[in-house]
Amino acid sequence: xxxxxxxxxxxxxxxxxxxxxxxxxxxxxxxxxxxxxxxxxxxxxxxxxxxxxxxxxxxxxxxxxxxxxxxxxxxxxxxxxxxxxxxxxxxxxxxxxxxxxxxxxxxxxxxxxxxxxxxxxxxxxxxxxxxxxxxxxxxxxxxxxxxxxxxxxxxxxxxxxxxxxxxxxxxxxxxxxxxxxxxxxxxxxxxxxxxxxxxxxxxxxxxxxxxxxxxxxxxxxxxxxxxxxxxxxxxxxxxxxxxxxxxxxxxxxxxxxxxxxxxxxxxxxxxxxxxxxxxxxxxxxxxxxxxxxxxxxxxxxxxxxxxxxxxxxxxxxxxxxxxxxxxxxxxxxxxxxxxxxxxxxxxxxxxxx
Amino acid sequence: xxxxxxxxxxxxxxxxxxxxxxxxxxxxxxxxxxxxxxxxxxxxxxxxxxxxxxxxxxxxxxxxxxxxxxxxxxxxxxxxxxxxxxxxxxxxxxxxxxxxxxxxxxxxxxxxxxxxxxxxxxxxxxxxxxxxxxxxxxxxxxxxxxxxxxxxxxxxxxxxxxxxxxxxxxxxxxxxxxxxxxxxxxxxxxxxxxxxxxxxxxxxxxxxxxxxxxxxxxxxxxxxxxxxxxxxxxxxxxxxxxxxxxxxxxxxxxxxxxxxxxxxxxxxxxxxxxxxxxxxxxxxxxxxxxxxxxxxxxxxxxxxxxxxxxxxxxxxxxxxxxxxxxxxxxxxxxxxxxxxxxxxxxxxxxxxxxxxxxxxxxxxxxxxxxxxxxxxxxxxxxxxxxxxxxxxxxxxxxxxxxxxxxxxxxxxxxxxxxxxxxxxxxxxxxxxxxxxxxxxxxxxxxxxxxxxxxxxxxxxxxxxxxxxxxxxxxxxxxxxxxxxxxxxxxxxxxxxxxxxxxxxxxxxxxxxxxxxxxxxxxxxxxxxxxxxxxxxxxxxxxxxxxxxxxxxxxxxxxxxxxxxxxxxxxxxxxxxx
Numbered sequence: 001x002x003x004x005x006x007x008x009x010x011x012x013x014x015x016x017x018x019x020x021x022x023x024x025x026x027x028x029x030x031x032x033x034x035x036x037x038x039x040x041x042x043x044x045x046x047x048x049x050x051x052x053x054x055x056x057x058x059x060x061x062x063x064x065x066x067x068x069x070x071x072x073x074x075x076x077x078x079x080x081x082x083x084x085x086x087x088x089x090x091x092x093x094x095x096x097x098x099x100x101x102x103x104x105x106x107x108x109x110x111x112x113x114x115x116x117x118x119x120x121x122x123x124x125x126x127x128x129x130x131x132x133x134x135x136x137x138x139x140x141x142x143x144x145x146x147x148x149x150x151x152x153x154x155x156x157x158x159x160x161x162x163x164x165x166x167x168x169x170x171x172x173x174x175x176x177x178x179x180x181x182x183x184x185x186x187x188x189x190x191x192x193x194x195x196x197x198x199x200x201x202x203x204x205x206x207x208x209x210x211x212x213x214x215x216x217x218x219x220x221x222x223x224x225x226x227x228x229x230x231x232x233x234x235x236x237x238x239x240x241x242x243x244x245x246x247x248x249x250x251x252x253x254x255x256x257x258x259x260x261x262x263x264x265x266x267x268x269x270x271x272x273x274x275x276x277x278x279x280x281x282x283x284x285x286x287x288x289x290x291x292x293x294x295x296x297x298x299x300x301x302x303x304x305x306x307x308x309x310x311x312x313x314x315x316x317x318x319x320x321x322x323x324x325x326x327x328x329x330x331x332x333x334x335x336x337x338x339x340x341x342x343x344x345x346x347x348x349x350x351x352x353x
Numbered sequence: 354x355x356x357x358x359x360x361x362x363x364x365x366x367x368x369x370x371x372x373x374x375x376x377x378x379x380x381x382x383x384x385x386x387x388x389x390x391x392x393x394x395x396x397x398x399x400x401x402x403x404x405x406x407x408x409x410x411x412x413x414x415x416x417x418x419x420x421x422x423x424x425x426x427x428x429x430x431x432x433x434x435x436x437x438x439x440x441x442x443x444x445x446x447x448x449x450x451x452x453x454x455x456x457x458x459x460x461x462x463x464x465x466x467x468x469x470x471x472x473x474x475x476x477x478x479x480x481x482x483x484x485x486x487x488x489x490x491x492x493x494x495x496x497x498x499x500x501x502x503x504x505x506x507x508x509x510x511x512x513x514x515x516x517x518x519x520x521x522x523x524x525x526x527x528x529x530x531x532x533x534x535x536x537x538x539x540x541x542x543x544x545x546x547x548x549x550x551x552x553x554x555x556x557x558x559x560x561x562x563x564x565x566x567x568x569x570x571x572x573x574x575x576x577x578x579x580x581x582x583x584x585x586x587x588x589x590x591x592x593x594x595x596x597x598x599x600x601x602x603x604x605x606x607x608x609x610x611x612x613x614x615x616x617x618x619x620x621x622x623x624x625x626x627x628x629x630x631x632x633x634x635x636x637x638x639x640x641x642x643x644x645x646x647x648x649x650x651x652x653x654x655x656x657x658x659x660x661x662x663x664x665x666x667x668x669x670x671x672x673x674x675x676x677x678x679x680x681x682x683x684x685x686x687x688x689x690x691x692x693x694x695x696x697x698x699x700x701x702x703x704x705x706x707x708x709x710x711x712x713x714x715x716x717x718x719x720x721x722x723x724x725x726x727x728x729x730x731x732x733x734x735x736x737x738x739x740x741x742x743x744x745x746x747x748x749x750x751x752x753x754x755x756x757x758x759x760x761x762x763x764x765x766x767x768x769x770x771x772x773x774x775x776x777x778x779x780x781x782x783x784x785x786x787x788x789x790x791x792x793x794x795x796x797x798x799x800x801x802x803x804x805x806x807x808x809x810x811x812x813x814x815x816x817x818x819x820x821x822x823x824x825x826x827x828x829x830x831x832x833x834x835x836x837x838x839x840x841x842x843x844x845x846x847x848x849x850x851x852x853x854x855x856x857x858x859x860x861x862x863x864x865x866x867x868x869x870x871x872x873x874x875x876x877x878x879x880x881x882x883x884x885x886x887x888x889x890x891x892x893x894x895x896x897x898x899x900x901x902x903x904x905x906x907x908x909x910x911x912x913x914x915x916x917x918x919x920x921x922x923x924x925x926x927x928x929x930x
Contacts, residue, residue: 050833076832083833089826093848102844103834154834 795877
């Protein structure tokens with residue numbers, strides 16, 4: 001049975017549609033990210049799961065029980081979830097300990113039990129030595145840890161995170177990504193994580209739902225999402241990519257200077273235009289012409305930039321097709337204007353819609 | 354697992370959820386708030402307007418109230434006098450306020466802290482107390498300044514006569530120039546020196562730069578302060594009643610008072626109050642559009658260092674002027690009021706054998722009326738402050754959290770009393786609630802209700818600012834962990850707003866203790882407050898007891914303001930304007 005189910009969830013504000021019909025199911029203990037650009041409806045979706053916003057249509061179920069439907073909505077305090085907010089929302093009038101104990105006290109646990117659990121969770125997030133501090137005396141990262149402890153300690157049915165790392169500096173953000181994943185591996189709480197940062201989503205998530213303009217474009221694990229994007233939006237939003245156009249002739253797909261059997265490109269249509277996503281690092285640049293019938297095209301180097309970890313080239317195919325972006329290791333150096341060969345790997349090419 | 358979520362609604366329970374939503378608690382809340390605001394604001398104002406068109410006995414529609422109110426030359430003269438008076442005060446307030454603001458904000462004038470303190474002093478002295486001080490200073494023959502003048506020159510008669518239009522203008526201007534000062538200084542504090550440097554580098558000197566660049570940049574602020582001074586002046590009752598009546602001229606507020614002498618003609622008073630109301634609304638609109646104008650956005654608070662202009666020897670001239678203004682506003686009136694408060698008879702001068710504590714003894718221990726007035730003042734003001742804050746906080750909460758539709762209507766109603774002169778509000782309250790069925794005239798209730806309405810905008814401004822400063826996520830964090838809204842308010846919101854609300858309480862309490870213009874129309878024999886009592890004492894000519902009572906009021910105000918400064922920080926008084 002699914003832990004959390006969203007079916008046809010929709011939110012309209014007058015004429016504006018913020019969320020346009022979302023279907024999503026989470027298994028028990030699963031970590032799913034809602035990933036998308038700002039304004040795509042991901043935070044609205046999260047807040048509808050939490051109960052802060054009422055959907056205009058659709059239903060939300062947890063453990064098979066109705067949380068939200070057009071005829072009635074359970075308020076957030078009855079949903080047995082917890083949430084980590086963008087601002088952390090650590091209460092400045094309470095100490096770290098009081099913040100973390102709050103949810104347990106609401107559940108009327110015995111005082112000793114509260115103390116024990118608070119102590120335990122503060123050790124887990126490495127905040128045990130700061131239990132008596134007030135939030136104003138903590139750094140951003142420490143406040144974040146308090147927020148995490150406060151949310152996890154009550155062992156919620158579902159944990160919700162709303163861009164929790166967007167206010168941290170770059171180093172800390174990277175550290176906290178792994179921290180969040182570590183805590184998930186330890187407690188296995190079903191989690192919905194909202195972010196606009198693809199690296200964050202890929203580090204933390206079991207599955208990622210990429211959202212655009214109020215809809216989910218694709219839900220998949222990070223590897224599939226990167227290597228088999230289904231739509232142009234997903235391919236462009238997750239990592240960098242090139243789009244090349246081909247013509248489907250039934251068995252084969254023609255790309256001008258080369259052609260591929262349709263069976264190689266999984267899901268390509270039997271006729272008409274085909275757009276294919278090709279990642280920059282999936283192509284090989286070489287001076288010598290690649291042999292044994294590899295798909296290839298003659299190119300001229302149009303632009304280049306050295307980014308330390310790799311070279312970033314823009315190459316112009318000799319047949320006048322659209323320019324492509326290619327990356328090479330640091331020692332493969334080409335001059336602007338130089339001619340070269342570009343080889344494709346059909347296994348890393350994905351037709352998109 | 355299922356046991357843990359047994360309080361979740363199952364699909365089968367949907368009809369129950371539907372029923373629950375019909376009795377939506379937020380609608381009930383909204384209705385309750387609207388009802389209170391209608392009672393406090395809309396009903397008195399509508400009553401005021403309606404009764405201005407009604408025949409007193411029959412209640413039939415008529416224009417005769419207007420004919421009566423505006424049909425007499427002296428009534429029209431009073432209207433004109435009010436405009437002259439307001440304009441005079443506003444201009445003089447600019448002459449006093451702008452140089453001081455400039456000197457304190459931009460120059461190296463000495464003793465800035467002291468001058469700032471004195472301006473604040475001028476701000477908290479009630480205008481009617483200042484007027485009493487000036488009666489003692491510049492009364493035609495007995496006034497101190499006139500006595501000194503006659504002694505020095507051997508002249509037959511005094512130089513000054515406070516009982517005149519110009520006397521009234523000076524007396525009120527010295528208590529209202531702080532408005533211009535506060536506006537102008539705040540704007541000057543935001544002007545970057547780079548603006549002045551740009552003029553200097555093109556060859557303009559300090560004087561030219563100041564008049565061509567600096568002051569024009571803050572012109573909207575000056576105009577804003579000027580308008581506030583004008584509006585404060587025309588709505589004033591105490592000072593004009595003390596000075597204009599003996600001088601045998603009327604302004605609108607004193608004329609309105611006359612309508613309340615026996616036989617009370619509320620309907621005519623209502624008709625006669627209309628210009629005051631309309632002018633105030635219009636001027637506030639004007640002020641907003643002046644202050645909100647674009648093109649002056651250099652005063653944006655960002656960018657550039659600020660350097661102090663070196664005045665050289667002129668800084669002492671500037672200090673002299675500042676001390677002169679402070680003398681008119683604070684030193685001289687306070688000096689003579691203190692003397693009178695501790696004197697057997699104020700006219701006998703500053704000798705030791707004239708010294709006495711008898712006036713204080715009389716007020717505090719002998720005269721029960723004065724004791725009652727003191728108790729009433731602080732009790733009513735305290736209740737008012739609590740009521741205004743409770744109401745405005747509830748409304749600010751509902752408005753900032755958008756809990757109900759049309760929440761802006763609530764905010765608008767809360768701020769509406771801002772543009773209603775106290776005297777007009779009082780007449781509205783009288784018209785609405787003095788007659789049966791409520792028959793509240795002369796009760797403490799009507800005074801507290803009127804005060805609460807009058808100071809609701811102050812409380813609302815503070816409450817709304819406080820609410821806005823708190824991230825809603827603070828509250829949502831409580832709710833997602835299982836706490837209800839009320840728990841969130843009690844455990845998180847209230848503790849976080851504590852300082853804010855304490856500041857708001859003082860901001861309402863202080864003006865409430867000195868409120869005269871609405872009190873004078875609504876007090877009964879048992880509900881007299883200090884301000885009304887002071888006014889009565891001045892009619893009896895008992896200036897010694899009056900001064901002592903005024904001292905008590907001022908000292909109490911100072912103590913509360915000082916506590917506020919300590920607890921909440923220096924700027925809390927300024928925020929209200």
